[in-house]
Amino acid sequence: MATVSEAGGFGDDRLPSLDRLRWALGLVVPALLVVVWHLLVATGVFASHQLPAPLTVVETLYRMAVAGELAGHVSVTVQRVFFGVLFGAAVGVAFGTLTGVSGLASDLLDPLFQSGKNIPSLAWVPLFLLWFGIGEVAKVTLIAVGAFFPVYLNLSTGIRNVDEDLLEVVEVYDLGRIESLRRVVLPAVLPNLLVGLRGGVGLAWMFVVAAELIAASQGLGFLMSDGRVMSRPDIIVGSILLFAFFGNLSDLLVKGVHDRVVDW
Template sequence: MSNFLKTNGSKSAAISTASATRPYRPPKRRRAARHQWAIGLIIPITLLVLWELLSRVGVFPPNLLPAPSAIASTLWSLTVTGELVEHIGITVFRVLLGFLIGAGLATVFGALTGYSRFAHQLLDPLLQALRSIPSLAWVPLFILWLGIYETSKVSLIAVGVFFPVYLNLMSGIQNVDRKLVEVGQVYRLNQLKLIGRVFLPATLPAYIVGLRSGLGLGWMFVVAAEIMGASKGLGFLLVDGQTTGRPDIIIASILLFAVLGKLTDAVVASAGKRLLRWQDSYSSHHQ
């Protein structure tokens, strides 16, 4: 009975509306949908206006919470001197390098432990044990081993990125539908082709989730690394703002972290969306 309902449900409805002869293309967004992102701006803008007004009438003390306009002018002056570009540049560089190294290693290890039972038994217990160490606990050791310059910072970020990517990829591979793998076996694909044609695409959704959360942690760890000791970078700006008593600089850096984090995540997310167009998920019907 349930099968009967299933075959006559939403799937068949999709067929009758889609064009039959042209290649598959996702339906174009409707006009209204194009402006939907604006809904998310209503509350932030209201808060911003309130904040500015309350600052102007003196409710917020400027030495603790400067007005948005004051923060904007600080940002502007940092931009004009070229300082800001330098700080942003070095921070982005650290995050991206750490992300590439961490995600790269995680991809290799995750693929191994997910695909091979032996590799899983060999490596996973150790990696899980390492994962349970709070990553910031590595900081003193990394500084001792690798010095206070780039290497220790990038390593710390790589460690942070590694685990979410590793975990998601490994469990993604382990959860690949046995039934699809059997189809590959029926067509006598060798191990390598089976990975390329079944495991890889089937694991992609979990992998992209891993990359996104890894990137998020990368941004978290770059702050930690730069607070510990740096002469440049947005994390350094945070500390600098604190020691010189400039809340406008602190808040400006926080805002920049938000913007950069969001931007890099959007890049990965949109790449993911493009690759996962085939997914039959709840969200793909509600874009």
């Protein structure tokens, strides 16, 4: 056993170039799928009015991009996600801190939020339409609801679970409430906050689809439902790919911030 693992270790040391290319391995299967997809459409297994060929999708997206149509949809959706996350995370930080610091607040509010997180995103849509109409407020609020829960839950638990050993240090050295929050509790829960934010951004993308599918005249979700109405599968698949792309991009962004900030 020992020799096997040693040999493995040796290999890793000697071939750093392979290690550096490791991320590219993740592209192999998707690339194969695209090839299979192309073959299935080209050989007529799928009718092209149901599933367009990959190149058709790319062509459609390209044409819409050149016409300037795409940028509008993308920027509207990205803005909704951005503001939704901003408001949802802000409220999540406020309540997460409150319930994390105060046992009373936690007893009062946490059960409510814990059960609220299980309500599916689509269930809110009719109510928000009724309250806020079909404007931006309804959509941003819906996304904010999605982004709120992961931020709230992670932060609240994080604050309650700050290492007891460190809190004793704080007590022995009489740091005081404000100082101990600033120098110990906040840095200690920063990783929780960023993990929550990452989850919040993920949910925000789910909620934006819900919002835009139902009531919107612009945005990627609208583009999708428009594609269905006009029987344009290339637009639908293109929108899905764009959601995948921007969803991943925002996730990588938050992860990048996390890795930069949480560097200990």
